[in-house]
Amino acid sequence: MKNGRGKLRDDLLVGLGFALMLAALYMALIYAPTEKYAGAVQRIFYFHVPLAWVGFLAFLVVFVGSILYLWKRSVIWDAIAWASAEVGVVFTSLVLITGSIWAKAAWGIWWTWDARLTATLVLWFVYVAYLMVRGYAREESQGARFSAVLGIAGFINVPIVALAINLWRTQHPTALIFEGGLAPTMLVALLVCVAAFTVLYILLVRHATSLKILESDIENIKNLRLE
């Protein structure tokens, strides 16, 4: 399945990811200055934000993969969408956990029904359901079809949920990040972290996808032998 060039590309990606991750750790923990008011705990922000970005990217990929699967019916698109949903759920879980830790330090509470937290939680439920549909499907192609439907219907929901919940309430530190409130060194550190986590995401999805394709190949080969 994997030719020499693909292997080389993989190695390069692993190397790049490793280097970026080391740089990200250095930038987030040492290079970036300690925030005046929040203190050291603010550094979780360098992981929280990239995780959230990658989680969203993952669900976008699920959306695109689902459309392409229903259109072309090629197993590869389904495998990509599925792999991306798995990684997305893990990353979103981490977003919720790091967000909780930060909230405890910043606001003194673990959880608050703030707009973005709530929207993220709703999103998390949609993609947990996506993975459950796969588990409960009666056969593989049915699971692929059904979860693709959810991958599309669920992603379209994102802007509506975000809008509705935003109107409902908001207390997230938006301004801090986007209105120049961030020191330039902090911004550089954040960008390096985002890059590192994006490469990590690509690596994970590549591997999970090829694993799924190999699994289905093995099943097919087993079956050929049985005949």
Add this chain to the structure above:
Amino acid sequence: MNETGAGSGAWAIEVEGLGKSFGSHRALTGICLKVGRGEHVTVFGPNGAGKTSLIKILSTLMKPSAGTVCLDGSDISKVPSEVRRKIGLVAHQTFLYDDLTVYENLKFYGKMYDVPNLEEQIHNVVRWVRLEARLHDRVGTLSRGMQQRISIARAVIHNPSIVLLDEPEVGLDPHAIVMVREVLDSLSAGERTVVMTTHNLEQGIEMSDRVVILYKGRIVYQEHKDRIDIATFRETYDRYTESAK
């Protein structure tokens, strides 16, 4: 085969290289079958041979994983609506609504098929399956055998040129089988093309022009009825499917 990939139209049913797999399980492999207009083909096979999958694909309920199926020259994957009009299907399940009367059920399906002179047609098919007396009874109150006869009436309400029967006698008591068989006999007497699956050898042969044995998703044997008798066919059937045991 012409260059568009559709069938020539000389056959009622034309199946080429048909395959169906469920994940890693292969239900059908390399099925090729041509059925002439008005012909009655019976497909025999043990449980799990792929009979139901074959019928489901022929009736457009299921998409094949490989190969093509043409009904009256049109590819079922390209013009399903047009094709669906030509098919009537009788399966083990009746597709009827228990809480509606026989009449309401037939009227519903008739409307879905845009049947002209629907009232008259309903009375025709009900008379044909000899259940006029039960026309306004709820389907749920009828016996299993009667329900199956209504199901046959439902399958032909739109006068399809091709009728597919998937083990129409499964789950019926002997008396009901006699009644259903009568209806099936008159069904194949007309100019309709019929494909039926069964594992009842005697009856299957009697009614058919041609027999096919399906085993482990492949066609392992086919022959015209004139060239076989029941004894040798039973032997043949056992020989081809023996390895199952």
Add this chain to the structure above:
Amino acid sequence: MSRMYARVFAIFWKDVLSEIRTKEIVTAVLVFALLVLVIFNFAFDPASGTTARIAPGILWVAFTFAGILGLNRVFAIEKENSSLAGLRLCPVDRMVIFWGKLAGSFTFMLVIAAVITPIFLVLFNLPLFLPRLALIIVLATLGFTSVGTLFSALAMNIRARDIMLPILFLPLVVPVIIGAVETTACVLAGGPWSDMLTWLEIMIAFDIIYLVVATLMFEFVIEE
């Protein structure tokens, strides 16, 4: 085109006929919804002063849970004798089947709402004549049933279907639930139209988007 409507109506009408005979969906769901209203009464003791604040939430939680129960039944009727296969055999566009089923569940839900809402208003000593509430119920029900019909058909074919429908359905209808609660609160408090306009817009947008999405996706959840 008119043929298409005739077929949508045929599907709708056979569901209505069955329901009139059995009264399975409406009765069961109605009793359930009323029970939820009563149970909430114990859970939140709506003493004077707090009623207006919590009543909208109670109404919509009762309605949402009842809706899930009803939606679960909508495709059960097609499962009984595999009649969904019979429908799929018909030479009609798959969206005709969706619209027919949607029309049925929409109607059943509206009937349920028409009964429980007045009872709710009486139980909580609220004014009875609230035309704006009727509009909210219609918009929310349309959103619920367009998402619900799609996922009811999907859940019918997988294992653990009773539990999977709410898991699929609830996260998606969050915007409708919030919108319905906020607008109902506004109506009960006698607030002006302008206060609920944005929410009505969100609900209308949701309805339109999910009518289109579910119509397009439906064929993928019923194929085999």
